Amino acid sequence: MLTEDLTRSGLNLIAQAISIFDADLRLAVCNRPYQAMFDLPDALTETGARFEDTIRHLVLRGEYGPQDDPETAIRERVAQARTFQPHYMERLRADGRWISVEGAPLSQGGWIAVYTDISQIKRQEELLRARSEELSELVLAHAERLSEANRALAATNAALEEARRIATESESRTRQVTAMVPAHIAHMDRDYCYSFSNNQISAIFPGAGASILGRSGEDVLGAETFARIRPHMDRAISGQPQVFEISHPPSGRRIRIALTPDQSGRGAYILSTDVTAEVQSREALAHAAKRAIAAQVTSGMAHDFGNLLTIILGLQSRLARADLAPPQAEDVQATLAAAKRGVTLLDGISALTGARDHRPQPVDLRELLGDLAAMTRPTLGPDIRLTIAEDIPEGRLMLDPGALQDALLNLILNARDALQGRGEIHVTARAAGRWLELCITDSGPGFSPEALKRGTEPFFTTKGGQGSGLGLSMVYDQIKLAGGTMRLANKGGAEVTIRLPWRDATPLLVLLAEDDPNIRAATREMLLAQGHAVIEAENLAEAKRLADLPGLSLILSDLQLGDGSGAELADAPLPLVLMTALPPDAAQRSALTVPVLTKPFDEAELAMALMKVTDD
Incomplete structure (x- = not known):
């Protein structure tokens, strides 16, 4: 409300009459000169007053001269207003005074109109004409047209300035939106130089600098990468849209690139997205499907094959111990070698069909x-x-x-x-x-x-x-x-x-909270073997006192300490990993929101837990 009052007060100080109507042709704001110029009742100067009611009031009062069909005149003026076109006009009012009307559309819809009393200007023009014995009629006509043109030009300039402002705001919004898109959006000209970029290229092509405008694609992306893109770019410049994928040699990422020809023939627009995860998932699914088929085919035979190999190896071992002639002994050794190779094949099948763990x-x-x-x-x-x-x-x-x-x-x-x-x-x-x-x-x-x-x-x-x-x-x-x-x-x-x-095994400073001295010692040895430094706490109270030590990287705590729950250490501003011998479905573990190591665990499991929490 304060802003609206300030706006009205400011507009009232302007000598010209001003009115602003919204997209529904309802009055948004006007100043006192507007009411005074057209002698309008208060109801037509209040916010929300309809433009049609104002026009009807003026037409019926004779503002626009005699009208054979007032309602038709009202409808025509309302329809003209709805086009929201910039305009400038001068007209003689019924009371003999001249006004200029300058209108400009607004970016939000609706328009603003400025009304200027130009009666004095018109009288001066008439006076000049009446006393123009020494001036030719041609000069006066030119002067009058020039004056009118200047006023029209001023109105046009105002409309252009508003259009420029709208275009600038639109461009700013477009740039902001494109900068937020997790993709590189760019334009490349016919000389393979970037003329536009949303500054996201380094997020898609690691190593490419952010400042790329005016630089060539080969300079920005490298010769090897651009050599893969250039044939598609040539086709896009010639008018053929392109969608393709490349591998980015420096990073190993899989990049999908869409090229859209510039309709003006000046190059092509580029949309580059990182689809590495998508491609890996696709490959993994395809490979998993093949592995599943292989496992389905082989798993049923593997058991029986293993039993047969056991029997064969047993019999052949017995024969190998017998005193056989050289040819028969060689046959036995060859059979044993073939059977052992079968065992190796079974191990491979087991590895193919069995579960795998990554244990860094x-x-x-x-x-x-x-x-x-x-x-x-x-x-x-x-x-x-x-x-x-x-x-x-x-x-x-x-x-x-x-x-x-x-x-x-x-x-x-x-x-x-x-x-x-x-x-x-x-x-x-x-x-x-x-x-x-x-x-x-x-x-x-x-x-x-x-x-x-x-x-x-x-x-x-x-x-x-x-x-x-x-x-x-x-x-x-x-x-x-x-x-x-x-x-x-x-x-x-x-x-x-x-x-x-590439994951560095960064040494950490770990606060180890464990009330069992034997488990604490064993865990400490694991941490030291991984290159970490360790500070020990025997109970929850001691761990809380040490939790704010400078340089600490994380806390590794037993869930069930003698004087409380290790979960209380989650309040400390450090990553927390809990240890417990409770099974995963135990009630005490169900509400935990931090990683939990199930005892007993080995060094690899501990390293994996620490890596996950520090990566996060």
């Missing part, structure tokens, strides 16, 4: 690769050379060492088989942005086209009867479970590239 823990990758080399070199033979190189920072990483070593061992043995006794195998490890990249290459013949397409499918093999077809499938599953990616390629020989999320 702090790992020294250099040490893991050294152990891998020591383990595999004796199996490669004298004419196969294994080299391992790494370019990674000092420190430990959160990895599942067993799964990673199994995956690398599988890939090295696959490469060995492809080399057929002679060649080279290279393993490289490097930091690649947010990823740990492991690349295994060999100097063999490389993957066949079918292997590149189907290599990760369960039971697919190019080794004929010598392969189970489970190796690459198991590696793929292990890497996906860890949130990574695996890519097969040929570069001279076969190349397998694994990317795993």
Whole structure:
């Protein structure tokens, strides 16, 4: 109400008559000169008064001169007002006075009208005309038209200024909306330079700078990435809409790009979105479906096959102990080797159909690769050379060492088989942005086209009867479970590239609250083995006193402390992990909102719990 009163007071100080009608043609506000100029009753100057009632009052009073059909005149003026078009006009009123009417639409709907008494100007013009013996009629006519044009120009300028303001506000809103979209929206001209961006490119293409206007796509995205986009951009510039996906080499992300031709022919509009999670889910579902089919086919046979192998191994072992002639002894050894290979195949089937867990823990990758080399070199033979190189920072990483070593061992043995006794195998490890990249290459013949397409499918093999077809499938599953990616390629020989999320095993300062000294000691040893520092508390009261120590990273507490519940430590401004021997369905655990470790737990389970809570 205060704002409305201030607005009216300000408008009343203006000599010109002003009225503002809303989109429903009801009066929003007017000033006193408006009422005085047209001698309007109070009812027609109150907020909400209808424009039609005002026009009817003026028409019937003769404001617009004699009218043969007043109602038709009223309807025409109301219909004209509803078009909300900018206008300027001058008219002679019934009382002999001249007024100019200047109207402009409003962005919210409705319009504002300014009425100016120009009677004095008109009298001066008439006076000039009457005393113009020394002036030609042509000069006077031009002067009069110029005066009218100036007034019309002023009205037009006001309308243009309002239109500019509306356009500016609209552009600002558009930019704000596009900046909030979790995608990169841009325009690229025919020279492949960015002419518009919503400044979200670095969220989609990590490493691209935020300031890209005027820069080329190759400069912003890199030559390798832009080389994948350019053919589609050429087609979009020529008028063909494009939707496609690319892999972003620096980050490993999967990006979906939609290109829409600019109708003016000046380039194309770009919409880029990160669909990595979608693609991974799609691949995981497809792979899971294949694994489910394989499991369904094999699980029924695995039990019976295991029983048969047990019998065969038992009989063959008995025969091996007998004093047989050399040919028969060799047959027995060959049968034993085949049976043991069957056991290996059963283990692979079990791994394929069984549940998997990702168990990360702090790992020294250099040490893991050294152990891998020591383990595999004796199996490669004298004419196969294994080299391992790494370019990674000092420190430990959160990895599942067993799964990673199994995956690398599988890939090295696959490469060995492809080399057929002679060649080279290279393993490289490097930091690649947010990823740990492991690349295994060999100097063999490389993957066949079918292997590149189907290599990760369960039971697919190019080794004929010598392969189970489970190796690459198991590696793929292990890497996906860890949130990574695996890519097969040929570069001279076969190349397998694994990317795993880079997670530093950051040392923490942990407040350990446990009232059992033996459990406290065992848990402390686990934490110290992972490189963490530990402060201990024997009960809840002591833990509460220590919870505000500077530098603390998190609290690890037993749920049932002697003097209270460890859940009370959730009030501290630190992440909390609780430990308990209670089963998961126990009532005391159902209301908890923090991670809970079930006792007993091992070092890997503890490391996983700490990683989850610190990542969050």
